[in-house]
Amino acid sequence: MRLSLPKALLADHLQIVAKAIPTKNTITGLDGILFESNGENLILTATNHELGIQTQFSTVHKEVAKVVLPGKVVEIIRRLPGDSVQISVNPENYLTDITSGQAEFQVYGLNADDYPVFPTENLERAQCSFKIVAGDLRRALRQTLFAVSHDEGKPAFTGILFSLNDNTLALSSSDTFRLATTSCSVENSGSAFTFLVPGKTLQEVIRIFSDDAASIVATVMQNQLFLTCEDIRFSSRLLDENFPNIERVVPKEFIGQATIDAATFAHAVDRAALLSEGTNHVIRLSIGDDIMVVRASSKHGKIQEQLPLSLQGEGVEIALNSRFVLDMLKINEGDQCSIEITGANKPCIMRDSLYPNYLYLVLPIKI
């Protein structure tokens, strides 16, 4: 294989697949990136048992060849001095020369025949398939990913539940202390379907599908989720766990609803968090008729701050984990944030004025 490529282009595409390179692997060869030239395109693939990423771009070369290069190659390409890169692979021993400017790397490549094949989706065998706008999917992921649990002891909660129903896709996550659920519209010709995807791999989806206007084809097959968008393909293992019933815990009625300027609220909570105490990072919110008082205290001191709000119905005195509140306010896009109150020591719901379908349910701290 002899290729000459623009360095920046190759570096960008390597960056996309880099996150799928296993950090430690017992199988030699798997901890690398597959370089495959099919006569038109250069295809880059990285895969571990959790996720796989593949990307491709056209080259002027007509060659058909492949090699596996160590994960280090991502950094090697990124740090090359020149604007273009020459890669040549010895087909006998896979010794690979990478040169650019005055720098010459010789990298020990491996036989690509042993590299696992990137699974291809087969629409006939798919359990479900739909089309979604990348921007919608990324937004829905941003609204739910932060509420995913990192506790391996509760595996069902380490994922986001995807529920497909006609042309609506709902995403829900919970770490058992709070729950986030949102939805977006999709093009779906199939039936209703639900599946659970690890939060860890979905983090990469936000990163790699950076063009919000693009359209993504999603397919679930053989316990895997496939996302394809133009030249980038993504696959993730699904979690084989039962996510509990969300409907059961979402309150249907509330006693009061407060609306507050989202930025003002975020800044006040951010300040109060400096003195929120213990592992629960407690802040107290007193929601009154026109005013909310944010309070926190620790052994270092205390803070109190008053914010204007508008309240319909009853107010409340409630203690919450400041991190949980901030997590939501960070992704809140609308000017306003509303808080639906169900009582002291009872869950409250936070909503983003821009997305009426988004619901963030937080359980309070019992003092």
Place this chain on the structure above:
Amino acid sequence: MAGDPHKRHGIILTASYEARQFGVKTAIPVWQAKKLCPQGIFVPPDHSLYLSYSEKFLAIFRNYTPLVEPFSIDEAWLDVTGSQRLFGSVEGIGKIIQQRIRTELDITCSVGVASNKFLAKMASERQKPQGFTTISKADIPTVLWPLPVGEMVGVGRKMAPALKEMGVETIGQLAAMPERLLVSRFGVMGDILRQLANGDDDSPVDPHALDTAKSIGHSTTLPRDINDPADVARVLLDLSERVGRRLRHGGYAGRTVTLTVKDQNFVSSTRSRTLTEPTILTETIYNTALTTYQRHFEAWRKVRLLGIAISNLQAREANYQLSFWQDEEERLDRLTKAADTIKDRFGDYALRRASLYENKPE
């Protein structure tokens, strides 16, 4: 002083200076001690008696300085830097205290005087019983360095042979070792030991050192070796209950559960698991210990001793985060609270788990 051989606690816990001359020492079995010293008098331990004496001499110490750090039941460090105007020189204070303990409590004690905790402890070990030793910085090369490294505080039974392998036999040789070698072999401990060997120790005398527990643990030598999984589970439950109760009583929550197993061949191993969230529940401690046991210890191995400890302690918070779908845990929480209240009022044996009564090994 020895444990009860019938319960297989038959080891020498400590020996008098007279018995030591016959070769009787801590941790040897009673039968061996009887062979070495047939005329020896064997007495069972009386922990509450020792505690009462401990409190008495700590009270005497506190007449001379508030900076008293208990090190063990019969040892303590005193920082008398600020007491010299009131009570005279450091040596003088040492002599007064030694005399008072002799006359008021009728027991002997050894005193070590030095400029830091490490040297003071080394000094107190030099002459026993009723010794009085001062080690000044200038004495380090002549007094401290010729001593075998095994006599150094902080060098235990395992470290001494390891140091010997590196050619370190005396404290002086340890002091002269390159820091790099010691750190690569023993980690941070290596550097600390080298500093101590040079007589450098800047740790303060902390009167509150024992106030906050670092871990809470219980272990038991079983009356017979067991390997029936049900028996092991029962012993673990009993230990977990005791650990859990002390944990809650102290107002702590803990995150790391450590299981110690000694098998029939006296091979002991320790395994720990750290939970994502601190716990106060007996059930969580028990389940963690049990899974650790099942994962790390072959079922055929007969077990002689089992121990459970919980560490990574933090003060239990008065407030707690409510959660969804965790009804079981909240129910257990309430149950534990109710059970603790009953035990506080009527004693630990007022309420016990039924499984601990059935075929209880003992």
